[in-house]
Structures are given as structure tokens and as C-alpha cells.
Amino acid sequence: MPHSISPESTPAEDSSMPHVNAQPLKSEPSTPSKDIAMSDALSSPEDSKTKVNLEGLFDDEDSDLEFPSSASQIKSEEEPSQPEPFRITSRSTFSDPEIMRAFYQRLFPFRYLFQWLNHNPTPSNDFAHREFAFTLPNDAYLRYQSFPTADLLRKQCIQLLPSRFEIGPVYSTNPRDRKTVRKASAFRPLTKELVFDIDMTDYDDVRTCCTGASICHKCWAFITMAIKVVDVALRDDFGFKHILWVYSGRRGAHAWVCDKRARELDDSKRRAIAGYLELLKGGDQGGKKVNVRRPLHPHLDRSLNILKEHFQTSILIEQDPWAEEKYAHLLQLLPDPTLRAALQKKWDSSPSRPSTSKWSDIDNLAKTGALSKTSKELLEAKQDIVLEYTYPRLDAEVSKKLNHLLKSPFVVHPGTGRVCVPIDTRKVEEFDPLSVPTVTQLLSEIDEWEGEGEQKVQDWEKTSLVPYVEFFRTFVGGLLKEERRGLKREREEGGDEMEF
Amino acid sequence: MIPHDFSRIDPKRRVNLDYKKRQFAKPEFKHQKYEHRLNYYILPPTAEITLEEFETWAINRLKVLSELEACTFRNRTPEETAEYMTSIVNKYLPLRSNSSRGQNLQEERKKDHYSHFILRLAFSATEDLRRRFSRLETMLFRLRFKDDDPRERKDFVSGLKLEWEEVGADEKRELGNELAAAGGVKGEEQEWFKVDWERVPELVEQRRVLLKRGKAYVPQREQISLVVAEFTRRLDEALELTSRALPRLDEDDRLAPILAHLSHSFTSPDAAYSSSDASIDGLSTITANAIDTLSQHFPLCMQNLHMTLRANSHLKHYGRLQYTLFLKGIGLSLDECIMFWRRSFKLMTDDKFSKEYKYNIRHAYGDVGGDANRRGRGYTPYSCQKILTEPLPGPGQSHGCPYRTFTQDNLNALLQRTGVNDKDLLKVVKDDVSKQRYHVACNRVFEWAHRREIKKVKDDGTWSATDLDTIVHPNTYFKRGWLLKHLGDGNAGVVNGGEKMEE
CATH class of the missing domain: 3.90.920.10 (DNA primase, PRIM domain)
Incomplete structure (x- = not known):
């Protein structure tokens, strides 16, 4: 029922309209590009007046919305202590029409x-x-x-x-x-x-x-x-x-x-x-996901070399995929039954060993003779494991x-x-994906920007x-x-x- | 590369033609001479053949092609296919090499040539038929290419004048190890040539060539792939052209019926889903609530999806598609189907569901989408063939045939979870699976699970042998299974529709 939204969204949409309009006049009257941008907005002074009036009709409903009612903000503009005109952004959703x-x-x-x-x-x-x-x-x-x-x-x-x-x-x-x-x-x-x-x-x-x-x-x-x-x-x-x-x-x-x-x-x-x-092939029930020919295709060989070092840090230390009881999957990926049994025994008694230690346990136990197949096979199995955990999906x-x-x-x-x-x-x-600017952050950066008014500067140039x-x-x-x-x-x- | 203006009259001779006399002259068509056993089918045949030959040759070739297709359905390896096809090809479409000194070399090649073009006419009408025809013709060509006499093959290939660049000795030495790793052979021991990678997409896809800056290094051995790719490319182009010329053939009332008949009999000999599978006598209209109870009659692929759905309250796209179409096939209506998925995704908000999932369900039912989709009432439920030839599921996905996608141990566990615990049976199933006979395994499980009922209907004689034919469609599995389990409920067979409703 899309209609139910309209009484709420209309005022919200309108609320910022007079507000945005008023803001540059107050804080940075000399920025020319602001005015250019404004020309796209649908608001003329008359428009905003009627909208403010309309606003009054919905006042009650508005009060508990996530958008602060514009009525109160217009009043508050008289107070000089209102420093952040784009305040609405911090509490509104990112796809708010005005922001978009x-x-x-x-x-x-x-x-x-x-x-x-x-x-x-x-x-x-x-x-x-x-x-x-x-x-x-x-x-x-x-x-x-x-x-x-x-x-x-x-x-x-x-x-x-x-x-x-x-x-x-x-x-x-x-x-x-x-x-x-x-x-x-x-x-x-x-x-x-x-x-x-x-x-x-x-x-x-x-x-x-x-x-x-x-x-x-x-x-x-x-x-x-x-x-x-x-x-x-x-x-x-x-x-x-x-x-x-x-x-x-x-x-x-x-x-x-x-x-x-x-x-x-x-x-x-x-x-x-x-x-x-x-x-990587095979669903959750398919067991081993990496099955490749040897010798490795040059592309895979190169990929393995890139991924090896990441495996040590990003996987073993940071992800710690076989922590505590989760080592069953690792065991499943090893082809050698003797080695598997030996490792099982070791880890059953001390499951708290971090993944790094468990990974080196494989080689250590293999060296001490718990290996029934060739070491080449073990090496290949280990390569497959590295690929399974790091290769692009x-x-x-x-x-x-x-x-x-x-x-x-x-x-x-x-x-x-x-x-x-x-x-x-x-x-x-x-x-760093977490430091990528958000739209609201960018918009407030435009407002905070203080530059020489002489040169014409694009809005995006004022932001991160x-x-x-x-x-x-x-x-x-x-x-x-x-x-x-x-x-x-x-x-x-x-x-x-x-x-x- | 290949001269294409054979049909034109030599300009020097043109002046000598006397059109007055020519009008009464008997038309003379060129009888082609076939030098090679293999044929790229560039030139259409021009000589006369009888209507009977026209039909029998086409049917013979069709027989070969459909047997080839059957081999892919059964997941035969290339070697098995080659072995199986030998006798069939020899019977219907023999084609011997020059060295065999056969008497009828030219006759055989003519038949091969003509039958190819007849089928080309018959199968160029729709996109679907074209694609299938081109795929099967390519398979046949590959099969013949492989077992051709090496020397004659070399002649044939050099006659094609395909363009490729040989890799020099220096470069070969330099790339030695990488070439060896990519091609699986020692790099310096054989000839390599360099082509744009776009020429050998299938080798690239399987990582069987070395790639460097857009060039693919192809070993001599893989030459077949290049030749075959070129064959397919030309055939596809030609089919497209044929389809445009086809309407002009409508006026011919001798050939058109034969062609229509040919293309008709080519539409999936097996595994076609018929809407009759949806109406099951004695089964009331299925509701979303009933799926849990009914799921015990589902084939393993669907039971697996159902259990995964119940366990995760979610399924990934291809799983949803496979399951939705199956449910549609057993007669679940669109509304009930949406209800079923809505309830199954219980961790999801209504909003998210209707935004991201509902459309796909409606699309599968043909409720929305393009004109063609709606007129065709959506997609048809997947057959075993379709499920078995799809790409394997990736991480987190659970579609496909468990007999194919599961490891042996996981499959055993799954079977036991669904109540299949007969040791001998599990062993035979394991055997089947290791030979890649997935549908045989599935049918075996079916027969075991319904062994008493099957015996009964066999003894009664209420079901004919065709009713108990091999199952090649998940919906058939369900239908037959449900009917067998409800024999006593007033619908003692497929024959009479029982009024009694379930639940």
C-alpha cells in the first residue's frame, strides 16, 4: 500500500526545502556555484511559502518522525546557535529524496x-x-x-x-x-x-x-x-x-x-x-571444492604465489577458521588417513590451539613420520586448501x-x-571500505568548505x-x-x- | 579464405552461352567430388536425388544425432560415447577414409553431405532447434575428426587454410615450463601455435592453454578444438541464413511435410514435460501447507532442496528456480507457491520478500515478463537431463542432482536420512554413481522404495510396462511415486480417475 507513505514523506520532502534555500544565504552568500545548483531545485520563494503552510497541516504527525519538523527549524533559524544547517542528514535515511x-x-x-x-x-x-x-x-x-x-x-x-x-x-x-x-x-x-x-x-x-x-x-x-x-x-x-x-x-x-x-x-x-x-566447484555437500590438474596452470601458480602470504595473515591469524572444534573440515581436506588420525588425536586433546599452530602441526606431524603417502601429495593438498580459503569467488x-x-x-x-x-x-x-565517504558526509563537507569565492569551484571538489x-x-x-x-x-x- | 563464388559462371564463359539454346537444354548439375572424408559443408548439394532418398537419408542422420544426444543425457565420457557410437554410425551413416579402399566412398560422402543439408533445412526454423542441431553436428564432426586417419586429417586441415602463427624455437624455450604446465605436455617436444584467445574459447574456459597478453598458445594436439570451433562458427552462420531463406520453401508441398515431420520427431525424444504430469488423479489441489507432507514422495534432488530450505529458511537462486518449477509441475498454483516461499523464508520481512523474490516466482509461472514468457506460461519444469547438464553448484548453492553433486559419504548420509538404508542398495548406488550413471541410481532407489507396490501392479497387470519405464523427469518421479503409494485409495491405476481426495 504505497499510499500510506505519502502523508509522511511529503512533508519530510518539503521540510528541507525552505531550509536548504535559506542556508546559503545565511552562511555563505558569496558562493556562486550554490546558486547554480539551486536553479535545479523546484523551489521558488512562493513555493516554499505555500509548502510551509502545508506543513502546518501535518504538524502532529510529523513530530515523531525521524525528520525533524521543518516548522520548528524555521523558527530556530532565528537563534544564532544553530551552526549545522544540514543537520537533518545525520538522522535521515540515505535515500531521502532531498539528499538524493x-x-x-x-x-x-x-x-x-x-x-x-x-x-x-x-x-x-x-x-x-x-x-x-x-x-x-x-x-x-x-x-x-x-x-x-x-x-x-x-x-x-x-x-x-x-x-x-x-x-x-x-x-x-x-x-x-x-x-x-x-x-x-x-x-x-x-x-x-x-x-x-x-x-x-x-x-x-x-x-x-x-x-x-x-x-x-x-x-x-x-x-x-x-x-x-x-x-x-x-x-x-x-x-x-x-x-x-x-x-x-x-x-x-x-x-x-x-x-x-x-x-x-x-x-x-x-x-x-x-x-x-x-x-571453486561444488556446493556445501560436495566436499573438496578445489580439484585441479597438476602441474598447476600458470595462472593458478601465479595466483597461489599471490595468495600464499595472505593466507598466513588474513586467513590463519585473522579469520582463524579452525579455532576450537571447527577443525573437522580441515581434516576432511587432507588425503592421508594416517596423518589425519594423528592430527585428530592431537587436536582432540588440545582444541584451543589457534589455526596457525594447527596449520604447522600438519607439517610437523608429517615430518615425524605420520605420513603414509608421499609428501608431494600432502603439499598439493595443502595448496588446494590455501586456494579453497583464498581464491576469488x-x-x-x-x-x-x-x-x-x-x-x-x-x-x-x-x-x-x-x-x-x-x-x-x-x-x-x-x-578501506569503512572510510569511503557517505553521501550525507559529502553534503556536509560542501557546506563546511571555505574557499576563496573568486574562483569557480565544482561542488565535488570541496569534498573527500x-x-x-x-x-x-x-x-x-x-x-x-x-x-x-x-x-x-x-x-x-x-x-x-x-x-x- | 574459402572461395564462396562457386555458383557464379566463369566470366569468360558467360559470353559463350547461347541463351536461345540454353532454354531447351537439360539442366546439368555439378556432381561434387569429395576428396576428404570430413566435410565443412560449405557448398550445398546441387545434384538430383529422389524423394525417397531425401527422406531416408535424413532419417538415418537423425538417428545418429539423437543417439549422440542420448549419450550426453547419460553423461557418457567422450571415450564411452565414441565406443557406443561406432556401431550406430557404421549402420546408418558409414563414412570411410580414403585408405580403406571402399567401393562406395563417393556414395557415402554424398549421403553424408546431402543428409546434412536436408537436416539443416529441417532444423533451422527456431532458435532452439538451431542451437541443438549445431551442437549435435559439432559433436559428430568432432567424433569423426578424432578417429580420422592422421594423414588425411592433416590434408583436410591444411585445405581449410585457417590462419595461425607458429611459435618459434626461441619463444618455445623461453616459455618452456609455462607451456608444459598449461598444456600438460613437455613444451619443446611438440609444435605450438599462437592465436587470438577468442579463437579457442573452450580451451581457455578449461585452462588448457597458456595465455599471454591476449594470445593463446595452443599445442598441436588441441588443433581439433580450433578446427571444431571454426566448424561451429560457420554452421551457426549458415543456419541463421537458412532460416531466413526457409519461408520461400513453403510453396513446395513435397518437401515441406517431410521437413516438418523430421523436425517434429527431433523434439526431445525423452524427458519432455507434459502438462499431464501436473494432474494426478486422486490428488486434491495442492496447497502450500501440503508440501511438507508430500515431500516424502519427492525425488532426492527436490527432497534435498526442501530440507535445505527448512534448515536455512533460505535457498539460493538456482535452487529456488529448480524447486519452484518442480512445484509448479506438480500442480501448485502461483498463489500457493508464493505463499509457500513466503512462509519458508521466515527470517525475512514481507517487504524484502516481495521486492526481491516474488517477481522471480511470478516470472517462472509466466505471470510477468516478456510476451513470449507469458504466452508460454513461464518456464517448463526441469528434466533430469537439464538438471544433470547444468553447471555444478557453487559455494552455498544446493541445486542440481545430489547423485552428481554430493560426495559419496554425503550422498550416503542423505539417502539414509530419507529412509534408504538397505546396505546392498547403497552399495549398488555407489557403484552407479562412480560410473556417472546418476539417473540409473535414482531409478534404483525409486524401485527399492516402491518395491512392494511395483510388484503388486505388475502382478495385477494394472500398470503396463510403459507406465514403469525409466524415470527421466523429477515430476514423473513424484507422480508415479504418489500413485503407487495410494493404490488402495480408489485409484487403482492410472486408468480411472478416483474421486477420493487426499487429506
Whole structure:
């Protein structure tokens, strides 16, 4: 029953309106960009007056809402002791319409997003035929949207205030015209970035620190490891250069491989890459999840070398997966019955040994002769265990389909309020998901910003979003450069053919 | 690479043709000469054949293809398939190499060539048929390629003029170890060649080649993969073209019926789900509440899903899909099905459920989605074949066939939990599973669980042998199991519909 919401949400939406309007006039009257941003807001002085009146009607209902009633705030503005005009944010949800509006108006880097998807400074079909899908505030899902320019996309975002939006493939015709084409085959996806999705839920059986939606620094290590392994494989093995990693806003990461060659892959080739990178097979009841040929494929060998050191710290020490009684699974993974029995005996008597000690127990006992098979087999089993606990677990379905949609970079995660910022793979270890700015934090940073009023400064430049947008800009710049070079080459080759 | 303008008249000869005389001349079609045993089927046949030949050749090839398909259903390994197919191929579609000095080499190859093109006509109509045809033709080609005479195979391949680059000795030495690790053979001992990785997706997928900066290093031995991939690519393209030309064939009232008949008999000889499986005599309309009681009649794959669902109050996507479709197949209505899932996910808010889960259930029932989905009333319940050929479940997932996805010990535990505790049976099941005969194991368990009832209906003669045929669909398993367990309830067989309702 969506109607029941409206009496509550309308005032809340309106409440901040006069308030936002009043604020810059008071604190920073000289900032010009503020006024520019304001022009998008629907409020004119008259509007706000009528809305304040309307406000009065709902006063009673309002009082116990999470949004402080604007009526009281307007009054309080007379008191000079009100320092923080954006106070509403701290107590409101992240997908609050007013916040989303301010976010799309002032912070979202539409310009670079456009350049990224368009591969060209002038608008082309790469952008115009690209599908966007909006998740609206009422959770309706709106597919097959497309926009000729970045400005129109921005306008639509400000109008609809989607809590997030996703990016799909470039189609052969404009997605908005898909029903007007005469044959269904005239509307088909042509190209899309090769994408990967790594989500912490897939790690639940090896993650001990948190469960479900929550994450901490300890379990983020899984994602760090995954990014390292996948990134190097995509670069060295497949020869891709333009790979953008993006924090998914809560507990995972996405990769966008933007090279032209990657964008043009069909489903079977996407499946091939996903299969190449996938290692863990079998459900919860399938027993051992890693079954690989020896000698190890160079990709796996390299991955193992990357993952080995992480295994010591991130897994054995931080996750402590075999603490107390939980060592049964470890035993199950060892092929040698004699050794297994010996270890069982040892750990039954002292189950409190930490995982690090249990891991070294394996070798120690093996050395003292409790080994009935070759040490090579034990080594391989241990390698398999390392891989099972550290190797990337991709949500492979996302990568296999050309027409799969994936959340856009820089949108706000509705649950955490964090912006889906790019991750710099050169400094992937330093990336801290818990310090990624939230939308509310960014908005208050704009307000706190004090700069010389002379130079015109974009709103995002006043916030901690700067390094992320700068990184994205550089990335897009690199992509465009390569794209231009490719075009030039094509033209030259085309010219050659003409001569013949 | 391959000249495609064979049909054009040589420009120099064109002027010599006298159209006045030509009008009365007998049409002469070129009889192709087949130099190789293998054929890429580039050129369509142009000579005349009789209608009878047209039909029998096509049927023979169809027989071979459907046997091949059956092999995949039964999860036969490539070696087993090759062995099994030898006699069938020799009977219906013999094709001998040049060295065999057979008399009818040309005849055999002609038949192979023509039958391929006839079936191409018959199976180009729908996307589904095209995909199946291309898959099976590819399998057949691969089978023949493998057992071809090495020398003739080499001739054939070099005649194709595929483009690839050989790996020089220096590079081979430099990459020695990595090549060996990737290909599973010593790097320097054999020839390697370098191609764009996109040319060998299946080798990439199985990590059987070394990749460096977008180039795949393919050992000579894997050449088959390249040749086969190229075969598939061309066949797919050609099928697409054929399907566009097909409407023009409508006017021909001799061929069209034959073609229609051919494609009709190709639609899954086994394991097709029929809506009659949903209506079970004597079983009242199923409600969400009844699932727990009914689940004792479910096949192991569904019982496993049910138990996982009860244990976790959740199932992952593919598990939900497999189970929803099964439930739909036994006659659970959409409303009841939504109710069932809503109650089963008891740790979840209504809001989350209707946002994230309800749509998928409705989609499976064809209540929402594109026109095609709604008109087709959603997806059909999965057959054993479908479940067995899906990718294995990943961490946290529980779909698939337990006989295939579980380890031996876990499978035993699961079977015992569902009441299967006969030692001998478990041993035979173990044996079946290790030979990858999953559906045989499942049928064995069924027969054991219903041994008394089966004996009874056999003795009574109320059920015919076809009623007790091998089960290849989870919904058949349920239907037959339920009927057998309720023999006394007024529905003594499939024949008469009993009025008596359960519960």
C-alpha cells in the first residue's frame, strides 16, 4: 500500500526545502556555484511559502518522525546557535529524496560517466543506445532508459531521484524505441564492458568475523585478494588494459573491463573468461571444492604465489577458521588417513590451539613420520586448501551474459549511504571500505568548505570525493586516448583499402 | 579464405552461352567430388536425388544425432560415447577414409553431405532447434575428426587454410615450463601455435592453454578444438541464413511435410514435460501447507532442496528456480507457491520478500515478463537431463542432482536420512554413481522404495510396462511415486480417475 507513505514523506520532502534555500544565504552568500545548483531545485520563494503552510497541516504527525519538523527549524533559524544547517542528514535515511537530489545535482560526476561510456567527446550511439535502469524511491525498477547526452541523464536523475541506477549494454537501436522496431532481431545487445562481481556472501563458509551484510577490515581482505588475482590475470593473460574496479557500496567489488576488445565479446567468450577464472566447484555437500590438474596452470601458480602470504595473515591469524572444534573440515581436506588420525588425536586433546599452530602441526606431524603417502601429495593438498580459503569467488553469472546490468560507479548504496567509488589497484591494500565517504558526509563537507569565492569551484571538489573523481577522470582519459588511437588506425587501414 | 563464388559462371564463359539454346537444354548439375572424408559443408548439394532418398537419408542422420544426444543425457565420457557410437554410425551413416579402399566412398560422402543439408533445412526454423542441431553436428564432426586417419586429417586441415602463427624455437624455450604446465605436455617436444584467445574459447574456459597478453598458445594436439570451433562458427552462420531463406520453401508441398515431420520427431525424444504430469488423479489441489507432507514422495534432488530450505529458511537462486518449477509441475498454483516461499523464508520481512523474490516466482509461472514468457506460461519444469547438464553448484548453492553433486559419504548420509538404508542398495548406488550413471541410481532407489507396490501392479497387470519405464523427469518421479503409494485409495491405476481426495 504505497499510499500510506505519502502523508509522511511529503512533508519530510518539503521540510528541507525552505531550509536548504535559506542556508546559503545565511552562511555563505558569496558562493556562486550554490546558486547554480539551486536553479535545479523546484523551489521558488512562493513555493516554499505555500509548502510551509502545508506543513502546518501535518504538524502532529510529523513530530515523531525521524525528520525533524521543518516548522520548528524555521523558527530556530532565528537563534544564532544553530551552526549545522544540514543537520537533518545525520538522522535521515540515505535515500531521502532531498539528499538524493542534492547528490545528483552537486556531486555525481555525470560528465566523466558520459565520457567513459561514450568513448568519444562528442555524443555518439555508444552512449545514446546504452541501457540505463533506474531503481526508483518506491523500489519500482525502470528498465530500457537511454539518453542522448550526459545532461539529459542528469536531468532525469534529478527528476526521478533513483536510489541507484544500473548500466546495461549498448543496443543496436535506441532502447526507448525497442517496441517500434519491426523485427525483434533488430533490437539486440551489441557491446558491453566485461564485468565481474565479487560479493562477500560467497565467502560465508570461510568467513568467521562477520556474517551477512556486515563487513570489517578482516573480511575485506578476501576482496583485496580477489582483486589482486583477477586483475593480474585480466592484464597479463588476456591483455586487457583498462580495468576499473569499483567498490560496490557495501561488501563487494565490481570490475569493468573497458577495452574495445572486451566490450565486443559475445556470450560464449565471456563464459570462457569466467570459466578460466573460476576455480571453486561444488556446493556445501560436495566436499573438496578445489580439484585441479597438476602441474598447476600458470595462472593458478601465479595466483597461489599471490595468495600464499595472505593466507598466513588474513586467513590463519585473522579469520582463524579452525579455532576450537571447527577443525573437522580441515581434516576432511587432507588425503592421508594416517596423518589425519594423528592430527585428530592431537587436536582432540588440545582444541584451543589457534589455526596457525594447527596449520604447522600438519607439517610437523608429517615430518615425524605420520605420513603414509608421499609428501608431494600432502603439499598439493595443502595448496588446494590455501586456494579453497583464498581464491576469488566470482558471481560468474554476471560476467557470462552480454546483457547483464551492473550498478553504475559513483551511485549511493541505499543501505550504507556510501558512494560506489573506484578502487585504485596500485594501492588496493590501502583501500578501506569503512572510510569511503557517505553521501550525507559529502553534503556536509560542501557546506563546511571555505574557499576563496573568486574562483569557480565544482561542488565535488570541496569534498573527500576528490581523489576518487580524479582517479576516474584519469582512467577515462586513458581510455579515450586509446580509443582515439584505434579510430585513427581504422581510418588509415580503411584508407588503404580504398586505394586498392 | 574459402572461395564462396562457386555458383557464379566463369566470366569468360558467360559470353559463350547461347541463351536461345540454353532454354531447351537439360539442366546439368555439378556432381561434387569429395576428396576428404570430413566435410565443412560449405557448398550445398546441387545434384538430383529422389524423394525417397531425401527422406531416408535424413532419417538415418537423425538417428545418429539423437543417439549422440542420448549419450550426453547419460553423461557418457567422450571415450564411452565414441565406443557406443561406432556401431550406430557404421549402420546408418558409414563414412570411410580414403585408405580403406571402399567401393562406395563417393556414395557415402554424398549421403553424408546431402543428409546434412536436408537436416539443416529441417532444423533451422527456431532458435532452439538451431542451437541443438549445431551442437549435435559439432559433436559428430568432432567424433569423426578424432578417429580420422592422421594423414588425411592433416590434408583436410591444411585445405581449410585457417590462419595461425607458429611459435618459434626461441619463444618455445623461453616459455618452456609455462607451456608444459598449461598444456600438460613437455613444451619443446611438440609444435605450438599462437592465436587470438577468442579463437579457442573452450580451451581457455578449461585452462588448457597458456595465455599471454591476449594470445593463446595452443599445442598441436588441441588443433581439433580450433578446427571444431571454426566448424561451429560457420554452421551457426549458415543456419541463421537458412532460416531466413526457409519461408520461400513453403510453396513446395513435397518437401515441406517431410521437413516438418523430421523436425517434429527431433523434439526431445525423452524427458519432455507434459502438462499431464501436473494432474494426478486422486490428488486434491495442492496447497502450500501440503508440501511438507508430500515431500516424502519427492525425488532426492527436490527432497534435498526442501530440507535445505527448512534448515536455512533460505535457498539460493538456482535452487529456488529448480524447486519452484518442480512445484509448479506438480500442480501448485502461483498463489500457493508464493505463499509457500513466503512462509519458508521466515527470517525475512514481507517487504524484502516481495521486492526481491516474488517477481522471480511470478516470472517462472509466466505471470510477468516478456510476451513470449507469458504466452508460454513461464518456464517448463526441469528434466533430469537439464538438471544433470547444468553447471555444478557453487559455494552455498544446493541445486542440481545430489547423485552428481554430493560426495559419496554425503550422498550416503542423505539417502539414509530419507529412509534408504538397505546396505546392498547403497552399495549398488555407489557403484552407479562412480560410473556417472546418476539417473540409473535414482531409478534404483525409486524401485527399492516402491518395491512392494511395483510388484503388486505388475502382478495385477494394472500398470503396463510403459507406465514403469525409466524415470527421466523429477515430476514423473513424484507422480508415479504418489500413485503407487495410494493404490488402495480408489485409484487403482492410472486408468480411472478416483474421486477420493487426499487429506
